Amino acid sequence: MALGPAPAGLLQLILGPVLVLLVCGLSSVLGQEVYTNQWAVHIPGGPEEANRIASKYGFINFGHVFGDYYNFRHRRVVKRSLSEHRETQVRLEKDPMVSWAEQQVVKRRRKRDLYTDPTDPKFVDQWYLHNSNRRDLNATGAWQQGYTGRGVVVSILDDGIEKNHPDLMQNYDPDASYDVNDADPDPQPRYTQLNDNRHGTRCAGEVAAVANNEICGVGVAYNAKIGGVRMLDGEVTDMVEAQSLSLNPQHIDIYSASWGPEDDGKTVDGPAKMAKEAFLHGVKEGRGGLGSIFVWASGNGGREKDSCNCDGYTNSIYTLSISSSTQNGNVPWYSEACSSTLATTYSSGNLNEKQIVTTDLKSKCTDTHTGTSASAPLAAGIIALALEANKNLTWRDMQHLVVQTSQPAHLLASDWRSNGVGRKVSHSYGYGLLNAGAIVAMAKTWTNVGPQRKCVFTVLAEPRNIGGHLSINKSVDACFGSDAHVKSLEHVQARLTLSYNRRGNLAIHLISPAGTRSTLLHPRPHDYSSEGFNDWAFMTTHSWDEDPTGVWTLEIENVAGASDYGTLTQFILVLYGTGSPSDTTTEKPQPGSGSCKTLDLRQICIECNAGYYLHKQSCVKRCPAGHAVGSQPLNYTVGNFVEPASVQACLPCPQPCVTCSSLSPDACTSCPPHSYLENNPGTCLHLNQILRETPGSFMVDGQGERHLEMEMGSRLPITIAVLSCVAIIATFAGVFLLLQIRSGALLKLPSLEAGSRLGANFSLGGNRVVSYRGIPTVWGDDGVNTDSDNEEFDVQNERTAFIKTQSAL
């Protein structure tokens, strides 16, 4: 056969490595020594003598180690062998010039951080942790860097935890556990025929099932401490929630919750007074002031077309909201879409897609954990890994890390869009799949973001009819010039109060100055309520890291019949963020990236391609806030040839504009504090002027609100001073009025009224007075809104664990 020799060669080629592997593999399995072809030999006679002995016994002298020790390699002894070469050894030892010789064995040295896959029997089925096709959460990426959750404490707020489960016991932490339902320290689930209370135990295993114990699989953070709060197996009240959310906040780092209001597609509900305070207290005081981390499942109401933005827990800025993807990268049927979701982990999907492997009630192991409630604990585990990598991360740092390291990967959705800083974001997935390896790597070197800033604008001066479509835009300076100035966004809220005959017919969008369009609410067919929204803080994460300066647009749209009606009575825009832009957002000039047309000799961009504008030696598609497109002389240092030429560049807005639409002096779109924008675009006039000329134009109230809400600390004394002045003036006016009435001089009343109105405006009391002038009834409503801030949902507080729908999953 012509093929004869080839297979023989091939065989050798294949067998060689196989044999070596076999030898190494076997040896490590059997714990047997592996002998090399190297000898250490002690020859006191010097190098010449060593060379002589080497050649005498068939060695090559590989040089001198130290002192009189030499490294010999034998020509014929195989490199790695399971048996020692006794004969050569004996001959060497017998030579009188050799005082000592030893055949070297391979010592098994493990690099400290050397990682080996867990050996647990179900580990191979944990496709979402590690997968050769890379459709996984890259857990091995984090484990390989040595992070397994050690020293981090996670608590599952659910229906209890089987603390003596053999795959949890070793990591169980009684200090991270409590039974709120029965008011005792033991969170053991209540056992029923139908195993109703298995949910918490299943979630716990996803985080911290023990590794390498030959039981079930492993948790993402398999060395983390895990506890459970039993709180869903009984009446859930505001107090039960608050107690659970504020358990041992100096000990517990991460709380994972997979519950919320009814997922029926018609509920609008959120945390009540105490739970709200628990969140706030947690992020402010928890973890020694770094802030408790609340990981939240976005909901299972997909089939009912529910919106997670109508769930005040997941819609909260204090919760890190997690959605699900199926194994194949599809949006699961139970998934809810909304703009407050931050990122995604895997969970169940169709029947042909795999589900989640975890610990189960009665010491069992399951591979059928499902739904959005399987996603949140996986995220909690990954966050535990990041926290181990850097214990100094704040609750907001963690959200930044999630935004920066999550990846759209292969996740399928029709609404992936690039936001203003070029990140892909979707209402079904947020910023995409969590990547444990990437978040840990970034966490290690992360420097804390600056303190949270909050800039507030009251946009509406008077109620607006919604009808079929209402669009409101507002140019903002993001509190420029004050210490509330937000340069780089985190969360954005649109706090709306509106009435509508059928709430479910509304779609609400918020468009940022960078053009990012967030769906605050999509139509919900089951929501026939006529209650509207009462100061509901719709939240979006989609403008993260954008510069908020510029025009924001709110669009309210009726998707059904023309006979619907309603009124928008409040639109407050709340911008949260930092005072310094996150460094990843600056676009550096990259030669060949396509946006730069000409680089000078120092590789600095001096001219951009069409559609881009030169800004600080890089090319941008949009000029940053405070700049507008203009032409600038070409700074030609490339050669000697100089032709007068100019390039399109971003130039600073003319004084006193803060932002502008062009470089013309009357194209301001926002103005510095204490001045007022006349027309949009227009010129900036000093505030005093406008109080006289056009009292109460709606910009005044925006500015007023801003000053009031800004940074209370620094403004408080001024506010108190002004208020005291007003109070004194009012007292005088009152006494004056009384005297006037007594003396029967009622004729003076109209002018007095005008005077007090001016006084109120001057007090920067903001919208109340201005609104009062617009529509009298709003004044009362407004007061109620502000006061009821914490109590708007005091009504019913029955919580549905997502497990209730679980039986259907």
Ligand SMILES: *[C@@H]1O[C@H](CO)[C@@H](O)[C@H](O)[C@H]1NC(C)=O
């Ligand atoms: C932790 O962060 C704070 C700022 O939030 C910083 O001042 C401090 O140096 C950091 N500590 C460590 C150990 O990194």
Ligand SMILES: *[C@@H]1O[C@H](CO)[C@@H](O)[C@H](O)[C@H]1NC(C)=O
């Ligand atoms: C997984 O994490 C490692 C470690 O950070 C990283 O090098 C690798 O690129 C990550 N894999 C993917 C697919 O992102």
Ligand SMILES: *[C@@H]1O[C@H](CO)[C@@H](O)[C@H](O)[C@H]1NC(C)=O
């Ligand atoms: C603001 O709204 C008006 C109509 O309400 C519209 O004509 C205008 O284009 C909007 N401006 C921006 C910048 O969106």
Ligand SMILES: *[C@@H]1O[C@H](CO)[C@@H](O)[C@H](O)[C@H]1NC(C)=O
């Ligand atoms: C032009 O380039 C020189 C150095 O080459 C630099 O110092 C100068 O600031 C540049 N001028 C402008 C307008 O960019």
Ligand SMILES: [Ca+2]
């Ligand atoms: Ca108990």
Ligand SMILES: [Ca+2]
């Ligand atoms: Ca295990």
Ligand SMILES: [Ca+2]
């Ligand atoms: Ca929901």
Ligand SMILES: [Ca+2]
């Ligand atoms: Ca949230």
